[in-house]
Amino acid sequence: xxxxxxxxxxxxxxxxxxxxxxxxxxxxxxxxxxxxxxxxxxxxxxxxxxxxxxxxxxxxxxxxxxxxxxxxxxxxxxxxxxxxxxxxxxxxxxxxxxxx
Numbered sequence: 001x002x003x004x005x006x007x008x009x010x011x012x013x014x015x016x017x018x019x020x021x022x023x024x025x026x027x028x029x030x031x032x033x034x035x036x037x038x039x040x041x042x043x044x045x046x047x048x049x050x051x052x053x054x055x056x057x058x059x060x061x062x063x064x065x066x067x068x069x070x071x072x073x074x075x076x077x078x079x080x081x082x083x084x085x086x087x088x089x090x091x092x093x094x095x096x097x098x099x100x
Contacts, residue, residue, distance in 0.1 A: 019099050026065060026094040033086055036060040060086050065094055 041053045052058060061083035067076040078096050086092065 021097060021099050024067065024096045026096065028086065028092045028094070030087065030089055030091055033062070034060065034088055059088065062086055065096065067096065 036053060036058075041049050043050050063080055063083045065078040065080070066074050067078070069075055076096075076098065078094075
């Protein structure tokens with residue numbers, strides 16, 4: 001069944017909604033976060049890491065960034081589109097933007 005309309009009509013709409021954009025810069029120093037917190041790297045119940053994860057050639061990647069408040073409560077999680085190599089030689093800055 002098709003609905004057709006042969007007359008004319010006018011339609012107008014006006015709306016306004018303010019969106020606040022926030023930006024947070026997370027700086028990672030070259031000496032920070034150069035190890036993995038992935039539980040699959042532990043070799044036993046004591047939490048010991050496999051040998052390859054402690055060698056100087058091990059280069060971890062970051063996949064997720066958490067934003068916490070002063071009470072250490074997780075407020076937001078940012079997921080990267082692809083894993084990013086943590087640079088062992090330079091500081092890195094991650095810019096997180098979100099709308100309210």
